[in-house]
Amino acid sequence: MLFIMAIAVAISGYLTLSDSVEEQSRLQQQSMSPAFDLVTEELVKPLHTAQILANTPTLRNLMAAKQIDDMAMLALVKRMSMDYNMDFFVASETSRKQYNANGSTLALKEGQVEWYFRVKQQPKNIAAALGNRQDIHIYFDVKVFNDQGVFLGFIGVGKRLKTFLEVFDKYKDSFGYDFIFADNNQDVVLASNPKLLADGQRILSVEQLHWFQALTPEQQSLPNLNNIIVKTPDATSLIAQIDLKALHWKLYLLTPLSSRKDASTEAYTSHTSFVLLAIFVIFVTAHVIIRFFERESAKKHQLDPLTQLHNRPHIQWRFDKIVRASQEVSLIMVDVDNFKRINDTHGHNVGDKVLIEIAHLLQSELREHDAIARWGGEEFVILLPATKVEKARVIAQRTCAKIAEHPLVLMGNIDLLISASFGVTYTPQARSLERLVKVADDALYEAKRAGKNCVRVHKIN
Numbered sequence: 001m002l003f004i005m006a007i008a009v010a011i012s013g014y015l016t017l018s019d020s021v022e023e024q025s026r027l028q029q030q031s032m033s034p035a036f037d038l039v040t041e042e043l044v045k046p047l048h049t050a051q052i053l054a055n056t057p058t059l060r061n062l063m064a065a066k067q068i069d070d071m072a073m074l075a076l077v078k079r080m081s082m083d084y085n086m087d088f089f090v091a092s093e094t095s096r097k098q099y100n101a102n103g104s105t106l107a108l109k110e111g112q113v114e115w116y117f118r119v120k121q122q123p124k125n126i127a128a129a130l131g132n133r134q135d136i137h138i139y140f141d142v143k144v145f146n147d148q149g150v151f152l153g154f155i156g157v158g159k160r161l162k163t164f165l166e167v168f169d170k171y172k173d174s175f176g177y178d179f180i181f182a183d184n185n186q187d188v189v190l191a192s193n194p195k196l197l198a199d200g201q202r203i204l205s206v207e208q209l210h211w212f213q214a215l216t217p218e219q220q221s222l223p224n225l226n227n228i229i230v231k232t233p234d235a236t237s238l239i240a241q242i243d244l245k246a247l248h249w250k251l252y253l254l255t256p257l258s259s260r261k262d263a264s265t266e267a268y269t270s271h272t273s274f275v276l277l278a279i280f281v282i283f284v285t286a287h288v289i290i291r292f293f294e295r296e297s298a299k300k301h302q303l304d305p306l307t308q309l310h311n312r313p314h315i316q317w318r319f320d321k322i323v324r325a326s327q328e329v330s331l332i333m334v335d336v337d338n339f340k341r342i343n344d345t346h347g348h349n350v351g352d353k354v355l356i357e358i359a360h361l362l363q364s365e366l367r368e369h370d371a372i373a374r375w376g377g378e379e380f381v382i383l384l385p386a387t388k389v390e391k392a393r394v395i396a397q398r399t400c401a402k403i404a405e406h407p408l409v410l411m412g413n414i415d416l417l418i419s420a421s422f423g424v425t426y427t428p429q430a431r432s433l434e435r436l437v438k439v440a441d442d443a444l445y446e447a448k449r450a451g452k453n454c455v456r457v458h459k460i461n
């Protein structure tokens with residue numbers, strides 16, 4: 001049973017492990033797909049829209065003019081913003097002005113508007129940066145060039161940080177994970193935890209974050225942290241990383257694993273219970289079937305096929321029990337008289353029938369706890385546990401008389417007078433069955449010599 005239990009635990013462990021692997025993949029998938037939606041909806045779409053608009057002739061012609069038509073530019077920005085439902089702006093190199101969707105303009109003066117001159121110098125054509133200290137926005141700036149590749153300025157789209165935080169909150173509620181967007185310097189640009197965001201005084205680096213510091217130095221130097229599990233004093237989390245190539249940003253998703261652990265434990269418990277129950281049912285069924293066949297087989301082996309009485313092993317088994325109980329015991333040996341003559345006169349079938357009848361008769365004289373067996377041929381042994389010799393003698397004499405008194409009506413209406421001789425023995429302390437049988441046999445021999453159909457008693461002291 002222990003072995004079976006071990007197998008059960010191993011099987012359920014295996015099933016749970018495969019479940020955990022599935023669960024892990026599912027979790028990974030689950031954490032990634034909504035993040036992709038978020039990135040596409042909130043970052044990639046505005047950026048791509050700005051990129052497309054940067055190549056439209058209307059914008060390029062307006063920006064390429066020697067003298068910028070402020071009114072036309074403001075009208076265009078307003079129309080684009082309304083059409084796409086995003087806050088666009090245009091920054092012109094010629095007029096050094098920024099045209100906003102709300103109809104305002106801003107002079108782009110060196111030393112005052114830092115981003116314009118910084119991003120202009122950068123070799124890349126797209127940039128993302130936080131700006132507008134009063135109401136922080138994230139701006140995606142796309143350079144605009146004329147056909148000759150001359151820089152004309154920027155078209156950009158700004159998204160309020162507050163909008164992001166609202167979206168992050170919604171995703172955190174539904175999926176439980178934290179977002180951290182980092183730029184190519186590993187500075188945190190956007191995060192679902194507002195405490196991590198730049199506040200004008202400081203910009204946090206990913207390297208300063210608790211979870212990053214909890215990674216091993218080897219892990220920290222990996223280019224991709226996908227699928228790494230990190231343990232901090234607060235939580236154990238699974239990291240997923242998405243590279244946002246267009247922006248040179250990385251998105252880190254941290255999913256707490258505690259709820260998953262519960263799910264795994266639950267899966268393990270339910271698998272174990274199921275496997276144990278199944279094995280228990282199989283075990284019980286197998287046990288019942290085996291016992292049934294054992295009993296059937298025991299019946300076959302232990303019962304004498306002719307008389308249906310037990311045979312020698314049964315008497316031995318009962319005797320052993322008496323020995324263990326340290327009981328006194330009487331034993332009676334019965335032998336049918338002149339049985340050879342019955343066989344010879346009436347045939348073996350009649351002889352068999354006589355044996356069957358005698359067996360029934362002997363059995364009917366016994367008490368519940370007595371045992372009887374066919375010892376061989378026409379000999380029977382009766383074991384009387386906890387029975388004194390006097391009592392055994394009485395039982396033997398009564399049975400002997402009964403056999404002799406009742407003629408057996410056999411096949412073909414043959415009336416047969418049968419008798420049997422009885423040898424009785426007794427011992428106050430059961431020790432050896434052989435010895436008891438031997439003494440009873442001696443008594444029986446004496447009964448035969450005394451003329452048969454009688455009882456003789458030999459005691460063992």
Ligand SMILES: Nc1nc2c(ncn2[C@@H]2O[C@H](COP(=O)(O)OP(=O)(O)OP(=O)(O)O)[C@@H](O)[C@H]2O)c(=O)[nH]1
Nearest residue numbers: 335336337338339340341343348349351352377378
């Ligand atoms: N019909 C039948 N006869 C059996 C069976 N087993 C043994 N016998 C016969 O029982 C007879 C026993 O004969 P003996 O040992 O000479 O004993 P007996 O004729 O009863 O003589 P006493 O014991 O002195 O009365 C033999 O003829 C055996 O063949 C059996 O299962 N069926």
